[in-house]
Amino acid sequence: MGRLQSSVGLVTGTNIQSTVDQLISISGQPRDRLISRTEQLQNQQRAIAELTASVIGVQLAGKKLANASAFQSKSAVSSNADALSAAAGENAKAATHTVRTLQTAATHATSSRQRFSSADVALGFTGQIRVAPSGGSIDGSADLSKLNDGRGVEAGVIRFTDRSGASAEIDFSDARTIDDVLQIINDAEVDITATTENGAIKLVDKSGSTASNLKIEQLGDTETAADLGLWGIDEASSSVSGLKFELPEGVSSLRGTALSELGGGNGIGPLGNLDIELSDGSSATIDLSNATTTAEVIDSIAASGLSLIVKYNDAKNGFQLRDVSGGTGNFKISSTDDTAVDLGVANDTTDDVVVGASLNRQTVTSDTLLSSLNQGAGVNGSFTIKDSSGKIGAINLKLKNITNMGELIDAINELSVDVTASINENGDGISIVDNAAGSETLTIRDAGSGTAAKSLGIAGAATAQTIGGQSVSALVGTQSNVIEVTETDTLASLVEKINQDGRYGTSSIQSNSDGTFALRIRSNTAGGQGQFAINTTGFDLDLRTESRGRDALIAVSTDEGLERFVTSSDGVFDIDGAAGSEPITSASLLSSLSGSAASGSFTLTDSAGKTSAINITTQGIKTVGSFIDAVNALDIGVTASISEDGAGITLIDTAGGNKTLTVSDVGNGLAASSLGIAGTAKTQTINGESVSALTGSTSSASTESTGLVFTLKELSDSPITITVAEDSKAVESAAKTFVDQYNKLITKVDSLTFFNADSNEVGLLFGSSEVQRITTGFSRLLSGTVNGAGPIKSVGQVGIKFATGGKLELDNDKLVAALESNRENVQAFFATDETGLANRLDELSDRIAGVDGGLLLNKTDTLGLQIERNSTQVDKMNARLDKERDRLLATFYANETAISKLQSNSSAIDQIQRITIDGS
Template identity: 70%
Template sequence: MGRLQSSVGLITGTNITGTVDQLIAISGQSRDRLVSRTETLQQQQQSIAELTASVIGVQLAGQRLASSSSFQSKSGASSNEEALSVQAGNDAKPATHVVRTIQTAATHAVSSRQRFDSAETELGFTGQLKINPSGGFIDSSAELSKLNDGRGVQSGTVRFTDRSGASAEVDFANARTIDDVLQAINDAEVDIQATTENGAIKLVDKSGSTLSNLKVEQLGDAETAADLGLWGIDDASSSVSGLELELPAGVSSLRGTNLSELGGGNGIGPLGNLDIELSDGSSASLDLSSATTTSEIIDTIEAAGLSLIVKYNDAKNGLQIRDVSGGAGNLQISSSDDTASDLGLAADTPDDIVVGKNLSRQTVTTDTLLADMNQGAGVKGSFKITDSTGAVSAINITGSAITTVGGLVDAINDLNIGVTASINDAGDGIAIVDTASGSDPLTIVDTGTGTAAKSLGIAGTATTQDVGGSSVSALVGTQAGVIDVESTDSLSAIVDKINSDGRYGTASIQTNDDGTFSLRVRSNKGGEAGKLAINTTGFGLDLQTESRGRDAMIAVSTDEGLERFIQSSDGVFDVDGAGARSDLITSSSLLSEQTGGASSGSFTITDSAGVTSAVNIKVEGIETIGGLVEAINNLGIGVSASINEAGTGISIVDTAGGDETMTVTDVGNGIAAKALGIAGEASEKTIGGEKVNALVGPGTESTSDDSSGLVFTLKELSDSPITITVAEDTSNIEVAAKTFVDQYNKLMDKVDSLTFFNADTNEVGLMFGSSETQRIRTNFSRMLSGSINGAGELRSIGQVGISFDDKGRLSLDKSKLNEALSENRQQVEAFFTTEDTGLAQRIDDIADRIAGVDGGLLLTRSETITTQIERNGTQIDSMNSRLERERERLLTQFYATETAISKLQSNGTAIDQIQRIEIPS
């Protein structure tokens, strides 16, 4: 049982604790000196850490000087930044480019002129809406750049003189196609009409005079007239044809489409007379028997002199005639043979416009590549065919290395079951006819994860159809997106059906100024390649093209050289590559060409109803954007994937309508979703005019930002040429040199603060007199003030604008640095970057010796201090233990003394109380 003890002696009144503390303090003086020394060591160690950081700062600044990219950096300046911006990468060549902006890019969009009071009311329409990808148009015009065996047509100015003697100079600088050439001539202030005939340009004098010959003269040194086949024309004739022009492979006419390519490739005709009677009673019978192209049909009708306008229909796959005579009768178009019906123009109508039917230009042949179908999405996978007797066989397109439509047709015909494959009558797909004569229907089903049959439009069960003039049981595919419209469908329902198909366009409801609603369809693909032809059968929507898909175009002359034309689907041009460069993607775009990490890995998608599924890109063999979109759409959960409206990435829209938030999450080490910009939680976005919850790519990185060449971005057209100047950029080198100077000066400031001596107060820095700080100062200053040999012609830092001031600090003369760069950029680069002997390497070597992790001076010193601190700590702990024991001993002694004195006092008191015993005498 313990006893109470007081810090003050109860007997003697002595301050026991205070006395013991003083005694222990005297005994602990050696410990306190050791603690003080340890604290100094810790401060020194912190100072060494700061020194190490400063040395590494100089080292990193030196490494920045060694970056070759700093010396390869280019700057680009545009004289009209609002119209055309420039990005100059490291590989861009210093030059002056003069740019003419010709046209901006456009994405194909179609809307209905017909308006509806409600988007939800049943329309009563029955029929089909077909969305045809580019390739079915009949308004072709040969590109000048591809004529004359690829030599093209040189830009220049040509003088045209009609037979009255009037002349005009026509500049063909902006002409890109034969139509552009004809337009330029026909717009000139001379009575000459330009057209084409038999593969040549034909000039027709309209002046009615014979005072002069019909003449064509080349101005300047260009060979424009010769390239157009018009060189040397000087004839006393009312019409002259130039030389026949050499067409590129795959092009059959200068303008329009050969009639032999229509009717699905079976051709139309032979044509005879086309009889036209306008509403005012005027009429003409036009002989079309010699016409070989659609443009020649239009030319013949125009030449009749009737009050009409003839042109291609809005879809550009048929003809259109408009009566502008203003009469009260009907517009009648007929013929004694099949000419009017073959052209899709037969009519007897009070309307003033006859819109011709689709003339079915063939878009699919036996040579068509499967990879090019579906607007570039391609056809992949395998499918199973079961004929009407139950015989089964299969086609594996990838495994059998089938690459063309012809190869696929042959493979199907070689299956030894009761089916026959061929190009369909419309020339836009293949037809599979059952020849087994069994009792069951012919069926075709995709197998595995493939969608080949669906992509070809042949998946399903055969029905009785007319193929080749015979009624047969068949499945007839088409490359068009076919939307079946029923009488109960509303405008919203038609939009949903188009978006459900989704191959070529995205539909939306357009709200008009008067509160009515219209249908709008926008191509999924930007530029020329995204053009669409949209037709309806069984009902009409009076469709009009809001914007026709076209590529942006500029003409570039570099250092006063010849002009070259460059096209781009989105207005971004890779000028150094002399070709179109675009961040737009298509279904056929390879995942491996997207931002790094998009071509492998897996990710999960959870819709708003909480249903989760996954896509594994590598395992499922997904290689393209289109393949990934299909894989997502085939997951069977409430999401819909497509290429986004801008054509720059993937869009995933939640369709589940649940209460949760749709999420996309990368799995394992994969970063595919992140790379494509679709990782994370969905948010509200406006797509197709509607607010939806979606995740929309692209990823955060852009290839245009990383381009190493020269990239122009066209924002708007400019009336005057724009000058782009690309020059060597010294800013990065200046920044690197300035950073090195600043880091060196910071290091020296740090050294001074640690090694100072104040004679007045005898104060010294923590590392005053240390060998480490002396080594830092000596090694760097000696190297920088000495000669740098073996790194080119330059020998000192002074030659590149770096020098010491009177305080031993560095300064940078930017003017001198830029002068050295201007005189010999390569020698400056060599001075800084030469391996082993360049300034940057020398800095790196010194820094490694001083602050390196392998035996660096400062690290070694820090380790030594750490060892000393640990040793001191052990000693301090031991001394503290000894002092604590001594404290206990002293306290015990003091308390024992108090006890002894207390006993003595007690004994004295007892003695004093003893009474004398008196013995009676």
């Protein structure tokens, strides 16, 4: 058991612990001085880190001054931002745009007029609901821009004079379709009715007078009347037809739909007489034998003189007739032949409205692009086909480069499996019929993660179907969403069934204010492409369109140039390449499209492998027209023309080979690239035909959204002005950030190098040569001359100057003035590679704070080594002091023990008694 020791000597009363601590403290003074020095070095190291961060802040701020996007920044100001707002990216061009807002966007939505007391009670319906995508409507109208060989119809004003002598000046600036033209004429204050007949506009005088000729006069220097085929009409006749239009490829009629496209593409008719008897007993027999389009059918019925209204039904896939005679009898529509049935209007009813059945316009043909199916979602992937004999074949759309329905049908029919593929009888999809007569069942399955078969509606096992009047085992795909309805279905279950496919619309239950419920379907796709038609068989939900899908429409004129119509499905318009430039013409100079397009050479190799070349310079090609002529004169299978939208040049492969049309620039030339026609051809639809082509654009459109964007919020009665100008705010902000960061650096330097004579205090880095080099380096750079970066030579010329205390000030007005005077010179001063101010700041900052041998990094490393050596020395000194403490304590305690022993001996001696010797 060890001895107990007290911090106070028990013998001497000395405070041993305190005495030893004082002695060690005296001995530890050199160590303490070293610790203090180490702490100072650590503080300096932290100060160097703060200084490094400040230098890097200046470096990064300098780089912002070199950012090209800051100098390319644009502002867009709308004169009516509540109706049309604008945002300009760096690629937007400074210009003034005048915008007429013509139509807001709408998403297609349909609801049932029939109301239900509960959403969960069986409806008792049996039949089908078919949701068909856009394209099946029969109310089409020819787009004016595609008429006259793509030249379109020039906007302008025409004076119409009826035979009474009354006239009206009619402005066609807002017309985009033939129907628009007719509506504008029919709404004018003149007794002239416009319609179409035999591919031309027909004018019928309704004044009943013969005082004047029926006359058409073009006002101004436009060619509107000529473009509409009405030029020079001045006839003493109550009915005059204009010149017949040459319809563009893919367009079968000026108005409506050709009867030959109905019945799934099999056509309807020939039509005969249609007998109509109204409820008041009035009747008429209408000769429809000359009608070739749905519009002509409507015109003929409307001209019968009966008190009825005839138009397209709500779904736009059939007709609707309304009896407005006010009688009490039946409304009867019939014919002695199949005319009434073919038109879907045969009826004998007490109702005053007859809603015609769908006329089943063909929506899928051999030329239909697979990418256009499913409302633009397209068809992708691979699938396998196993016929009833067990043979298996496979289709890989990408591998076989199958782009349209015709190519797909051919590819299936070329397989070794015994099936026949064709467009189905409804004209809305593909039909696969088994011919093998085996014991198994024709089956089609998607491969891997592909969905091609499902998207085409042919995935699964074949069933017995009647095709061509015969019962066959087949899979028949349709682009319609077909919902089978049973008598146990409720409103809620109908919604669930519709949403299971959900390709075209999302269904929901609509709660009405009277406590009833209705079915509602809203398109998944915005704008005109999102239109759909809904038909029911076996029951009637009395479906009505709440809002018809339509694209937003504006007319844009840039810098008082030609006005262009621009559409958008959602009301957001990307104006890059649309309103920013006028359409090119044959007379357009290549140099005006792109300087690089005016020189150089390129080669063209058609699909048959035949190659030729164009040399812009040596052939003296200056204009778009001469360029097109030069290409068309080559002895290869390529045809050149101006693209349909007038934005560039189109090259169409006509060789019919198994390779791909390729265009490549030669040497350092950039002509083909500048015109956007370099590369390999792709399948495109041009003039209604699927072709292999390269279509270039001369606009400066970017792959990013950096151009000019308009957002239409509401219509405006008056034109809106959008002013796009250079925006200095980004450069101003970058300059202010640089000045602020530099001033923060100077503030940091001042806080680290100060000297207070009164208190004799100094900053952590007082007298530091590194700090001196920082301030000297930046001061010399910013106060000196910057050569090799354009005509601007100093920061003072761009509004940056030195103030008191070595800090900077920004004269924002002077900076803005410099930018307005010559933006490119300011950008060059800041951003020129190697010699610009930003690059010099970057190099100086790297020398000071860079990670590869930077001044401050070296200083930090040096301080680190000193701190490390000091720490090692302190550890050694602490070890020696610990030993010294132990020695001193041992000595004091030993002394106490010795003194205690001496005291014990003395006491013992004192206790010895004196011995007396008796002398007696």
